[in-house]
Amino acid sequence: MSAAEPLPALIRRAAQELAEQERAYETPPEYYGLRLQAEQLTDWMIDALFPQFASEKAWQEGRLEQAAELLGRCLVRIPGAPDAEKAVSALLRELPEVRRQLQTDLTAAYQGDPAARSVDEVILCYPAFPAIATFRLAHVLYREGVPLLPRMMTEYAHRRTGIDIHPGATIGDSFFIDHGTGVVIGETTTIGCGVKLYQHVTLGAKSFAVGEDGSLVKGIKRHPDIGDRVVIYAGATILGGETHIGSDCIIGGSVWLTHSVPAGKMVLARATVTDPPLTRDIISDPVLDSAML
Numbered sequence: 001m002s003a004a005e006p007l008p009a010l011i012r013r014a015a016q017e018l019a020e021q022e023r024a025y026e027t028p029p030e031y032y033g034l035r036l037q038a039e040q041l042t043d044w045m046i047d048a049l050f051p052q053f054a055s056e057k058a059w060q061e062g063r064l065e066q067a068a069e070l071l072g073r074c075l076v077r078i079p080g081a082p083d084a085e086k087a088v089s090a091l092l093r094e095l096p097e098v099r100r101q102l103q104t105d106l107t108a109a110y111q112g113d114p115a116a117r118s119v120d121e122v123i124l125c126y127p128a129f130p131a132i133a134t135f136r137l138a139h140v141l142y143r144e145g146v147p148l149l150p151r152m153m154t155e156y157a158h159r160r161t162g163i164d165i166h167p168g169a170t171i172g173d174s175f176f177i178d179h180g181t182g183v184v185i186g187e188t189t190t191i192g193c194g195v196k197l198y199q200h201v202t203l204g205a206k207s208f209a210v211g212e213d214g215s216l217v218k219g220i221k222r223h224p225d226i227g228d229r230v231v232i233y234a235g236a237t238i239l240g241g242e243t244h245i246g247s248d249c250i251i252g253g254s255v256w257l258t259h260s261v262p263a264g265k266m267v268l269a270r271a272t273v274t275d276p277p278l279t280r281d282i283i284s285d286p287v288l289d290s291a292m293l
Contacts, residue, residue: 008186010110014113016135016222018209020278022169027261029077029078029079030077031077034074034077034078034152035152035156036072037070037073037256038149038152038153038156038241039073039152039153039156040070041054041070041071041149042068042134042137042138042153042156042157042242043154044063044066044070044135044138045067046068046130046134046137047063047064047105048060048095049062049095049098049102049133050067050069050101050123050287051063053120053124055121055123055221057206062107064092064095066089066270067230068088068092069090070084071087071091072088074085074149074187075088075146075149076178078146078147078148078149078216079147080147081143081145081146081148081149082146083144086144087141087144088148090144091137091140091141091144092141092170093111094140094160098136098140101136101173101212102132102133102188103175104174104175105128105129105132105173105174105175105176106119106122106123107128107174108158108174108175108176108194108196109122109126109129109176109178110122111130111177112176112178112196112212113126122229126180127160127161127163127177127179127180127181127218128163128176128177128178130157130160130161131158131161131163131165131177131180132165132175133159134154134156134157135154135157135165135167135169135171136148136171137153138151138153138154138167139167139168139169139171141153141168142166142168150167150168151166151167152178152198153167154166155270156183158167159239160182160284161181162180162181162182163177163180163181163183164183164184165183166185166186166189167187168187168188169185169186169187169188169189169190169191169223170190170191170196171185171189171190171195172191172192172193172194172195172228173193173194174193174194174195175191175193175195175196176195176196176197177196177197177198177278178196178197178198178199179198179199179234180199181193181199181223182199182200182201182212183197183199183200183201183202183221183259184202184203184204185203186203186204186205186222186223187222187223188220188223188227188241189203189223189224189225190225190226191203191226191228191272192228192229192230192247193228194198194228194229195226195228195229195230195231195232196230196231196232197232198232198233198234198253199234199235200234200235201232201233201234201236201237201238202236202237202238202239203223203226203238203239204223204237204238204239205222205223205240205241205259206222206239206240206241206243207240208222220241221241221242222240222243222246223239223240224238224239224240224241224243224245224257225243225245226238226245227246227247227249227263228246228247228248229247229248230245230247230248230249230250230251231249231250231251232245232251233250233251233252233253233255234254235253235256236251236252236253236254236255236256237255237256237257238251238255238257238258238260239256239257240258242260243258243259243260244258244260244261245257245260245262246261246262246263246265247261247264249261249265249267250265250266250267250271250279251266252266252267252268253269254269255267255268256269
């Protein structure tokens with residue numbers, strides 16, 4: 001290929017070579033514009049749930065009509081998706097429950113953060129609100145067996161907020177993420193009611209099972225279970241499908257956990273302070289040094 005080859009010729013050549021490579025593989029479905037449609041669907045659904053805070057003045061029933069029609073158009077383009085009418089109907093039936101859960105989340109945020117002056121401020125200013133709202137909507141579609149679209153919705157929220165919640169996770173009422181940047185919640189995580197997370201918390205997988213052919217085994221429990229009223233501070237990492245954090249636990253910042261913790265315990269990272277009274281307090285029940293687990 002000559003360095004002096006004109007740019008239009010280079011573009012044609014590159015396009016031809018890419019097309020030849022594409023033909024060597026199974027032709028993928030035509031997903032053109034699907035990501036943008038998933039983002040629009042997310043925005044319209046949240047507008048319908050909280051019309052007074054919509055990006056533009058919206059009639060609630062009109063927004064729902066738009067969202068339902070768009071969801072149907074998306075589903076017919078996704079291989080393996082359930083019947084579009086059935087999935088749309090399921091989401092519409094669940095909307096009151098989604099709205100109820102989100103109200104508990106908003107109340108938890110307002111009551112759990114002294115910086116919050118009103119619930120309105122939480123809706124308008126807190127990144128956790130769009131992330132959790134998107135998750136709760138996507139989770140309904142995930143339960144209905146809709147492929148791809150729920151992941152696209154939560155990835156949209158991830159890009160906007162820095163909060164990555166897989167739509168397959170199960171999360172109870174009154175959930176609050178303070179600050180939120182860098183939070184990761186894996187697909188098989190279960191979270192009870194009244195749980196509060198801070199930034200850079202990871203609820204992830206400890207390891208991946210491998211089959212006889214060397215490929216990863218999918219569809220198994222990989223992520224932890226978090227009980228009710230648990231507080232997990234910034235930078236904590238909790239891993240593993242067999243890891244259970246009991247209710248009313250406090251997990252300190254920067255803790256690394258791959259083992260279960262009984263209910264009502266506080267877990268702190270290993271102390272570097274040598275003051276004897278402080279050290280005694282840290283390792284005495286009900287406080288656990290994470291290195292002891």
